[in-house]
Amino acid sequence: MRRYSAFAVAREAARYHTGWERAWRSPEPKKKYDVIIVGAGGHGLATAFYLGKNHGITNVAVLEKGWLGGGNTGRNTTIIRSNYLQDPSAALYEKARSLYETMSQDLNYNVMFSPRGVIMLAQTEHEVRGYKRTAHANALQGVQTEFIGPERVKQLVPIINLEGPRYPVLGGLWQARAGTARHDAVAWGYARACSDMGMDIIQQCEVTGVRSEGGKVTGVDTTRGAIDCDKLGMVVAGNSGPLAEMAGFRLPIESVALQALVSEPIKPCMDVVVMANTVHGYMSQSDKGEMVIGGGTDGYNNYTQRGAFHHIEETVRALVETFPMVSRLKMLRQWGGIVDVTGDRSPIIGKTPLGNCFINAGWGTGGFKTIPGGGWATAELIAKGEPGPLAAEFGMERFIEGRFIDESVAAGVAH
Amino acid sequence: MSDTVSALQGAAFEGIARVEEAGLRGMVTFRGDLTAAKVKTAVKAASGVAIPGQRGIAMSGEGGAAAATGAAAATGAAAATGAAWMSPDELLILVPHAEADAAVATLNDKLSGTHFMAENVSDARAVFTVTGGKAREVIGKLAPVDMGAFGQGEIRRTRFAQVPAALWMHGEEAFTIVCFRSVADYMFGLLRAAAQEGSEVGVY
Amino acid sequence: MSTRLANGGRRIDRTRPVEFRFNGKRLKGFEGDTLASALLANDQMMMGRSFKYHRPRGVVASGSEEPNALFNMGEGGKFEPNQRATTTELFDGLSVTSQNHWPSLEFDVGVLNNYAARFLPAGFYYKTFMFPRPAWKHVFEPFIRQSAGLGRAPDKETLDADTYEHFYFFADVVVVGGGVAGLQAAKTAALSGAKVLIMEQDPHWGGRAMVDGEPEEGFVQRLVGELEGMDNVTMRRRMMGAGVYDHGYLLGYERLRDHAPMLAGPRHRLWRIRAGQIITATGAIERPLSFAGNDIPGVMLAGAVRDYIAEYGVSPGDRVAVVTNNDDAYRTAIAVKKAGLEVPVIVDARAGGGGELAREARGMGIRVENGKAIAKVTGGKRVKSVKLCAQAGEGAVLEEVACDAVAMSGGWSPVVHLWSHCGGKLVWDEAEAMFRPDESRPPLNQNGAGFVRCAGAANGALDLGAGLADADAAGKGAAEAAGFKARGDTLPDLAQDDALPIEPVWMMPQGAGPKLRMKAWLDYQNDVKVSDVQLAAREGYESVEHTKRYTTLGMATDQGKLSNINGLAILSDTLGQAIPQTGTTTFRPPYTPISMASIAGEARGEIFQPVRRTPMHAWHEANGAHWEPVGHWRRPYCYLKGEETPHEAVSREIRATRASLGLLDASTLGKLIVKGPDAGKFLDMLYTNMMSTLKPGRCRYGLMCSENGFLSDDGVVVRLDEDSFLCHTTTGGAERIHGHMEEWLQTEWWDWQVHVVNATEQWAQVGVVGPNSRKVLEKLGGDVDISKDGLSFMGYTSGKLGEFDARIFRIAFAGELSYEVAVPASQGRALWDALWDAGEEFGVTPYGTEAMHVMRAEKGFIMIGDETDGTVIPQDLGLHWAISKKKEDYIGKRAQERTFMQSSDRWQLVGLETVDGSVIPDGAYAVAEGENANGQRNVQGRVTSTYYSPTLDRGIAMGLVHKGPERMGEVIDFPGTDGTIYKAKIVDAVFYDPEGEKQNV
């Protein structure tokens, strides 16, 4: 693989950039692989990458029905944070966050991780208590967060209106080392690295069936023929239900639409990410200058990647109230993605009723921020056949035992 | 009986339409089998009208459907009695505020032995009237209802912006809106904003 | 230079001059001008700077597709960035400044990027800026952010000076677009009797036909007149179809005051339209041609040049070279010539040249060069000349032609956005070289039937006659689909004009080398060039979505209206595949950007969200209430007196209450009436305890769980009579629990005879608390017996309390002798005032939610939301006494049988007493030895409520601790985030009056 660097760019400039090679190969599927990962989104590609990097397994195919990174990886609001309340979540999300810090160097692809800091606003006494609790938990979990007062919030977010007529800002949970990254670049960087390890990323290849013998997976049928494998990883956010059905089991998951929008680009006016959960809106400013805005999910099963406009309305009015200057901006584009939501709104990383078939699903609104951590944990699960510490608590059995991982309790929603 | 007050004590606003808090109305929530003969007689006795059909509202006496427009009708309405169809097993019985408990008593008396519920909810509500040529437009800004097709004798339960409310006409160009008492200020604020000067839509 | 012509200009009123400001300069225009036409009239061709390279940018279009002419507009509360000059109507006093440059439009430091352009190809930032690691955040990113972005951010402290609103509208047929096709479609549909709404984003009806010729003289005026005369038709101008959503939902963005900010009324109105059928007659957008230097100010779309001359009497230049691959651009040459200006040459890339129009142009003495192309445009901030070459070649220059403007046309693309928003599919039309709607795959409505159809140019029918017929058919089809009997209208019969077919030209000249391709722009605003798309393809970003995201093609504020088709044609060409194989990116709403404020609508300031008020709200407001939002309610957190802090106020309120008499506005407590023969049976399922055994006139504290086993609400249940109960819920719980009850009654036990009504707001409720509470009630008199035995603890009575119709419950949440008095809401304020007067001699003190919280904590009572957080079951809180063992079932019982719920390792509720009397911080965790497998410190409990108790003058707390109840007396550590370790002893949770003597007097 030709390394990327300023020198490489300069060298190529001399010949009008005609010498650049493909970022990833586009091979024909082989007959058999050690491991097949279904889904070339962030989590799927990261899983493949760490299978190779951490476990030396490189005879791997990543199958993608569309174009890589075209699902939620390319539709989210790119927020990366790990200020979660429950131990298992904090461990997983913090692992992911720390991997993001060195991702550009690890992949030799600039994913523009920007540790600009994330504030979750506390606008009721209840939220104040909830976030103080999270701050205490984080301190013991090795996650650096602090509860800050209104003055500090205003300092960090000059455009905020502390004295909104409805919900005054009483403080916030501040994670300085949280931030954002360029979402497409994460998928592209992993794809390039996987391809370089000899893995096959096969786009336009939809899985149509899961083959098994004696309760163990043996391969998949695809629109490009049957492909055998020893182990199968299902990493298909927004599609987990139908794929599980092919494998003959059901999931504690419902798929719903999540929407986001961006404003027209303006000059820099907000350096951090702000989440206002009481009023259901969050916002950051992209490097291009667009205000990137997200809100809540629709209340019904939906696979259209389109949501109802009234959710956009709720989010926008919340932000106009919190940041009055937003009122004079314009919405440039709105879109939707399909997120899989589990019974406790925490993800599933674990074994399935089908032998040698493993699943990574149910990220709800937390998928992008966990890409490297989820990939790391899923790779370990697939390589060893058993979950490691990171994934231990995220198995499906928790729903039978009543051992939930509930993040909604800390007044926070899992955006 | 102590001096009773409504949420906004008759606040009013004059814009492209007239918005007014209509004061206290007697309201009884009735739940039961609306098809039962016994119920029909009881409701007639308490409300002075026969049980209206699906999403219907029937009024008797002054302030009824035949009332004059505007605030006159609003005040008149306070003296009117009637009943509104709220759901297949629910009616809203309208009487003068002071007579609500009597209406409940009548129902309890006439229906003893049957399974039903009659509850005085007069004070849980705030009542507004919106009147004038642009009243339809004012409401059309707040409720997801086809105001071009809305007519007298109909009650529509829906939402006004962010709160649930019920809507009916008490005369030509005269609308009554009922919402929860605690959000009376919000409802008045909404209607005032929707009726602001220069905001005529010009479709009704 | 560009200037105002002596005559012409259908839209402007030369008798009405208008003055406006551009970068501080006073300029003049006419009423009817757009900002763009007025600037051109003042020879201001250069209007902005590009995004990446900060190259000079002039206006290229005349409508909403304009990517370059964006301005900071207005001042203060009316300031707005990125206002599009081509769609901004001029008004007196309008003031704009140009964007994205420093220090000035003429001289911009950012243009340095331009000289380095060769080193900054598409996606260069993915390959660089990686070392050293911290540099991205501290050096590279800030630099990129500064040079990116367009308009200025509005001032952070200034509130929007305008108002906005929504409007719900319903129609059988909605027509988007008021050109001749739209008008005809609307008329045909309306003739069927269908209710029709037609909207036009411009201030004028008629669209391009007003420039290029109507079907017949006065056609538009006649049609508009006819439509205005039909009362089943609603017509709106300045209203854009912004987006099409599922089930016929359509957003109409109406700009009411942008052109007249001095008038009263809302600025924008967002129409939420529910349409039976939608017809999009949104016309077509002209495509630029990709030749080197096609971004230099003065290079414009041919149609736009025509518009400025015909609509505004403005000439973009004295010598306008025309370059095209189709016949339509000849209209521009002819218009320019007729306006008395020069057309040095028409460059027609087609070897065979054009048809009738070409002959007409030649007839006017215009030089036409067939099979030729533009090799390069010279000039910096303004076009100087074009260098001609053979289209078939690689760009060897044949001659240079001086000119100060270039009118280009690469053909027209139907505006299919609204068709596509909700899933309508497209087909590639080889002959016309364009994507048009695939009628066989429309977006589907709630019935699974198509609900959008396109008409006229938007449907690919570019020819006027064909367009009219198409529109007539669309109107008929839509009316029929909406359930009406429709027939076609009689149309003027028009001769098919004998234009020669377009020949797709995606690169000019077709053999252009890298040097030229690096100067051939696709996306003017984002600086994406032909070479960038080719690079993306070369690097494997083959999906059109990959290319878009890698190069930022089409991601500018015009969302690719000018660049997408050209871009994906280049991509297809590079990949050696057909254009349909490449496909388009997804069209997303809105069609053009709409104001955030219009989306928020009326919901701002005081009516941003409902604030729920109790009947006593005004009294609290007037008596120093320090508010706390609880759900949508506002409740007094405490009442501030003089200079005291909230903390001091809370302590004062508690002391006064425990010493004598306190009043709490408890009106927000949920009050649900449950009535019927099966009411008891129902409540036994709803609550963990047994309610059916409760005697009339008695109260019982009850717990409610979710079906998942977790504690969800609590409150006192009162049996009013044999078959009716009053269930109190938490303040936040009323609507939720009411819904919960209805859900189970309607969807699971629908054969049970139970009715529920939410009577929460019918009653104002006051907690009368403290040793003197009985005295003050007795002072009010009335016929109710509230004596020690007349109304014993947990008893209920009703009757006249003084003049009030009261329900009185003897319950004690604070652990004092206390009563809750409920009266109809209309009497609430009067009751409060009466208690206030009667209580004066006892030093009556109103107290708020925080005092209530502290007092209940002193008594060891749990609080939903503090002791519970959705993961706690009643068993964790030692509430076994409130969980009936006798009952076979209740909601949540099965869930509580699961292994993890049965585990003896669950954390249990205990009291916590700091060793030094200090207050444990909110949310602190108790640490245990060692770390878990993920390197996190082990924990053995957490604090759930922690307060300073003025009664005991020390910190008290409740918490959940591993095996807590078995560890009484043990001291555990709670590290604070401030570094100090709080040592607390595990004790009983009841800190105050454990025997309960105070409440039983």
Added chain:
Amino acid sequence: MLILECPCCGVTGEETEFHGGGEAHLKRFGPGSADTDFENYLFMRENPKGVHLERWRHVNGCGKWFHVARCTVTLEIFGSYSAQTLEPPQEIKDAISAKRPGWSWRDFS
């Protein structure tokens, strides 16, 4: 933005008048039931790409619950029906079969 028809009060209103209640026709399992039965009842969901039988409440309206047959891919609505049923009535099944030949959902088809 869906339009739904409430079979209880006859109103055809927009989504914002209603509240979605998830999968319909779930059989409740109470105390003593098997772990897997209870898990299925509480958590496991069909979540199909296609026809979905689901619960809605007319919350800003008559307050009643009802059921809707809806396609999660096209959002097409096949009909709404009473919540007081254990399975969809025949006319609903027929309406679905007419549009989605050979469909099946759990034990229904």
